């Protein structure tokens with residue numbers, strides 16, 4: 001039995017689909033408010049709970065051999081990126097889980113002080129590495145599925161909002177490829193007890209994204225490119241009302257201000273151990289946008 005957290009999210013939903021296509025038993029950890037009908041339809045076992053509650057985590061881990069931690073933080077890095085994962089690891093040990101796959105983030109080791117999610121991910125990575133569990137830590141770059149709503153807006157308005165340096169490099173990974181790597185990690189010997197950066201096959205500049213959308217829709221893009229200090233202004237204003245939201249914006253700012261890409265060697269390594277070719281961004285978008 002696999003336990004998948006974040007089972008209704010961009011990665012988790014695809015992980016559950018892949019596992020169910022192989023007829024593997026899956027317990028999907030969802031909230032009562034989550035949109036989990038599709039998971040039920042795929043005959044995943046639905047576990048309703050909240051990752052903020054350790055009792056729910058403990059219950060969800062009963063009888064499980066594999067755990068895939070793919071939940072998001074909902075703006076609360078301490079409770080969800082950090083504490084929920086530590087508790088998942090502790091209960092995984094208690095029930096003798098055979099393999100734990102943790103979705104971290106590219107750059108987790110860089111020590112960004114102002115980015116709670118990055119700090120939490122690194123602390124969880126370190127905890128997992130010394131836990132005695134078999135593990136795979138995946139550090140993805142940006143996910144291609146995040147771009148689908150932006151692509152739909154582009155289709156209607158030709159506009160693309162690009163905050164900060166348009167030349168920053170990124171290697172956006174197909175969310176389908178990441179899900180495939182996540183599931184295969186459990187059975188791939190070269191992924192055992194490894195930390196693997198996961199990106200797409202090409203290093204793009206952020207300005208390439210509206211250009212790709214322009215090609216797909218055959219439209220000249222209108223790029224709106226406000227400077228990064230606009231985010232700083234918004235953060236200061238938000239901080240007056242809500243300090244947690246201000247901290248979460250620190251992670252967002254870090255993502256905008258820095259480069260997140262994999263080297264060609266890292267990508268070849270990934271393709272060779274998982275034995276498939278990673279999909280370029282344009283191909284992913286064309287598949288989903290049906291153009």
Ligand SMILES: NC(=O)c1ccc[n+]([C@@H]2O[C@H](COP(=O)([O-])OP(=O)(O)OC[C@H]3O[C@@H](n4cnc5c(N)ncnc54)[C@H](OP(=O)(O)O)[C@@H]3O)[C@@H](O)[C@H]2O)c1
Nearest residue numbers: 006007008009010011031034050051070071072074142143
């Ligand atoms: N998106 C990216 O570009 C990116 C890049 C690198 C790494 N990552 C990492 O990849 C992981 C998955 O990202 P994603 O984009 O696939 O996530 P996502 O689409 O934002 O989904 C987040 C998931 O977490 C669940 N969740 C949030 N709070 C919860 C709680 N209190 N209890 C139970 N479930 C809860 C959500 O449930 P609901 O459906 O109920 O909201 C949802 O299923 C995250 O750890 C993220 O840090 C993401």
